[in-house]
Amino acid sequence: MPDTTAVPDATAVPDTTAAPDTTAAPDxxxxxxxxxxxxxxxxxxxxxxxxxxxxxxxxxxxxxxxxxxxxxxxxxxxxxxxxxxxxxxxxxxxxxxxxxxxxxxxxxxxAGRAVVAFAATDAGAAGSDLTALTTRVELDGDEVRLDGGKQWIVNATTADHALVLARHRPGDHFTSFTLLLVPAGRDGVGRAAAPTRFFAGSGLGELTFDGVRLDRSHVIGRPGQGLAEFARRMASERLASALWASALCRRVLSDLHERLTARTMRDRPLWEIGSVRQRFARALLEQRRLDALCESACRQGRPSPAQAMLLKAAGGETVRLVLDEAAQLHGADGFAVGGLQELRAEAAMFGIAGGTTETMLDGVADHAPELLERAS
Structure with a gap:
């Protein structure tokens, strides 16, 4: 059980360390x-x-x-x-x-002149089960027709185009799926904001496709290459998740360190309390481990699928552990508007979006011999 005996009541001083200033509407x-x-x-x-x-x-x-x-x-x-x-x-x-x-x-x-959404998560299937998606594309000569829906899509409400993963034939074989580049303003494309108060500025929402007709130039690669193309670029997505997780944790801990050294309890800086220092140090240890993993991945280049899953799982776990400790050390201030508890809730996405931590850990276990060999 975490030691909370020396954690201060933080009601007296406003929390100014949890997140960057976002008073202006994000764009x-x-x-x-x-x-x-x-x-x-x-x-x-x-x-x-x-x-x-x-x-x-x-x-x-x-x-x-x-x-x-x-x-x-x-x-x-x-x-x-x-x-x-x-x-x-x-x-x-x-x-x-x-x-x-x-x-x-x-x-x-x-050039920054077009916003592109990546629409993989399907409205008709569990988010992590892409092979069960129900969005479908019919290929008919030089024309294609798209029907279905996507949900929890970043940039859905602001995109000029969407990269859409759809099935062109029944079954869950990886060759049953095709990628399309869909103009957001095309007839039959609908979009709406997601029902959430989180992730302001992300354009998070849903996309619907009702008989959307496109010419064949909007097909990415050949039909049946969609899932393979998606998987080929998954390494960059998972590396990005880990890199961002490390940067976020470093920022939170840096701000928290300033807070703990500036505040006092009975004229004694909180930073001098042993239990506070130890909790902080445990969080810092996790951030530095993730940072070292990221540095190694950047120097190596494209990670293998196993290494990419390791990065993604490490990012999700580190964010959870670091923000749990930081939130506890922020005390009641963390519940203020814009406080650390809000960031903590949003940052839970690191363990969900792009593949849950549990899914990643299953994959890591499957590739244990490879990862152990690389580590030796």
């Missing part, structure tokens, strides 16, 4: 445009350290996510992260082969 679309104007997006994908397997520069991604986390709310950063680590690597990886529509949208996105 991920404007932020995406700004990153394009500054060349940050082009540097991410076309810089000298770009890893071909990841489709981006992992060190540039690390620095970008740390900067975004320091200056923006979690929802706004999420809106950028999903595009940068998931949608764009797929589009950019296909632009030379698919050309036309794909190449044009990819170029506009890198």
């Amino acid at each position: 991920a679309t404007a932020l995406w445009r700004k990153l394009g104007d500054e060349g940050a997006l082009r540097d991410l994908y076309e810089g000298p350290r770009t890893d071909p397997g990841l489709g981006l520069d992992p060190f540039a991604l690390r620095d970008l996510l740390a900067s975004l986390d320091a200056g923006h709310g979690l929802g706004t950063t999420l809106g950028v992260c999903v595009q940068a680590a998931s949608a764009l690597p797929i589009l950019l990886g296909r632009r030379g082969r698919d050309g036309g529509t794909v190449a044009r949208v990819a170029e506009r996105a890198v």
Whole structure:
């Protein structure tokens, strides 16, 4: 059981350390445009350290996510992260082969002039079971027709286009699925905000497709390659999740350290209380472990599927452990509007979105011999 005997009552001093200032309405679309104007997006994908397997520069991604986390709310950063680590690597990886529509949208996105949602989570299936999705595409010569729905999609309400994973034939074989690039303004496309008060600025919502007709240029790759293409780029998404988790935990702990050294109990700094220091140190230990894992992954390049699952699980677990300790040390202040408890609730997504921690740990266990061999 956690030691709470020396944890102070934090009701007296407002909590100013939990999250960046988000008093202004967040606008991920404007932020995406700004990153394009500054060349940050082009540097991410076309810089000298770009890893071909990841489709981006992992060190540039690390620095970008740390900067975004320091200056923006979690929802706004999420809106950028999903595009940068998931949608764009797929589009950019296909632009030379698919050309036309794909190449044009990819170029506009890198310039910050187009927002692209990645629509995988299906309204008709459990989020983690992509092979059970019910969104379907009919391929008929040069025309395709899309029907179905996606939910809990980042950038759904703000996107100009959506990368949509759909099935083109029955069954759960990986060749039964196709990726489409769907203009958000096309007839038959509907969208609505998600029923949540969390993730402001992320454009989180649902997309519906009712007889949406497109020409064949909107198909990414060949029919049946959708799930394989998605899996090929999953490593960059999971690396991004771990990098962002590490940056968020570092920020929270840095702010918490300042708080504990500044506040006193009976004229004694809280930082001098042994139980407080030990709880903080345990959280710092977890953050440094994650940071070391991320550094190794960035230097290595594209991680194997097993290593990517390890990164994703480590990020989710570290965020949970660090924010649990930080929330306890913040006391009652953590429940203030904009306080650490709100961040803690939102940050639970690190253990859910993109594959739950439990799913990742199952995968890690499946690949135990490989991971142990690499560690030796």
